[in-house]
Amino acid sequence: AQSVTQPDIHITVSEGASLELRCNYSYGATPYLFWYVQSPGQGLQLLLKYFSGDTLVQGIKGFEAEFKRSQSSFNLRKPSVHWSDAAEYFCAVAKRSGGYNKLIFGAGTRLAVHP
Amino acid sequence: DTAVSQTPKYLVTQMGNDKSIKCEQNLGHDTMYWYKQDSKKFLKIMFSYNNKELIINETVPNRFSPKSPDKAHLNLHINSLELGDSAVYFCASSHSGGGYTEAFFGQGTRLTVV
Numbered sequence: 001a002q003s004v005t006q007p008d009i010h011i012t013v014s015e016g017a018s019l020e021l022r023c024n025y026s027y028g029a030t031p032y033l034f035w036y037v038q039s040p041g042q043g044l045q046l047l048l049k050y051f052s053g054d055t056l057v058q059g060i061k062g063f064e065a066e067f068k069r070s071q072s073s074f075n076l077r078k079p080s081v082h083w084s085d086a087a088e089y090f091c092a093v094a095k096r097s098g099g100y101n102k103l104i105f106g107a108g109t110r111l112a113v114h115p
Numbered sequence: 116d117t118a119v120s121q122t123p124k125y126l127v128t129q130m131g132n133d134k135s136i137k138c139e140q141n142l143g144h145d146t147m148y149w150y151k152q153d154s155k156k157f158l159k160i161m162f163s164y165n166n167k168e169l170i171i172n173e174t175v176p177n178r179f180s181p182k183s184p185d186k187a188h189l190n191l192h193i194n195s196l197e198l199g200d201s202a203v204y205f206c207a208s209s210h211s212g213g214g215y216t217e218a219f220f221g222q223g224t225r226l227t228v229v
Contacts, residue, residue: 042223049217105159
């Protein structure tokens, strides 16, 4: 069955430090992969997506992610974290179901940023 | 302009009541969804409609009834509310014709059943 695993429930980094959030997926075909961010009390905002092509994708707010088929991973990175990046981050894969797609989400990683 | 808008943002109600959440998208998408986020932040799809037709119906109690009057609107009606229905409900939309595009989410409706 298709699934998404985010191994880190909670990560704390210092402002200005680099960040990597891990995501592993289980999917038979070429996956459509996404990272969403949820700020406190807010909805989900798409950070970036991978459909095909270049395995390093750039997103909004200075984030990037790299698709590695051999490792079934789609890790999110940012070279320098800002205090405003504190939020919940969700990795997701689009699963084909009856001719249509639905998102399967990981459990999320909560990012805290120390000043 | 808000792309996917839900109303209300907060909903507090007593057990046994019936309530509705409304969702509208102005992105011209043909597919809309309802997702539920539980107290542990886990997100799971409930329903999906494509051009007003139900296409995905996960294992959801039949107290939950989605309705899509047109492809820009997807409402969620919940009968006989239970404590366990307390959650954040997210509406989303995407374009499915000719290939999948990313889903855009609303701000969520925090439902509290007391």
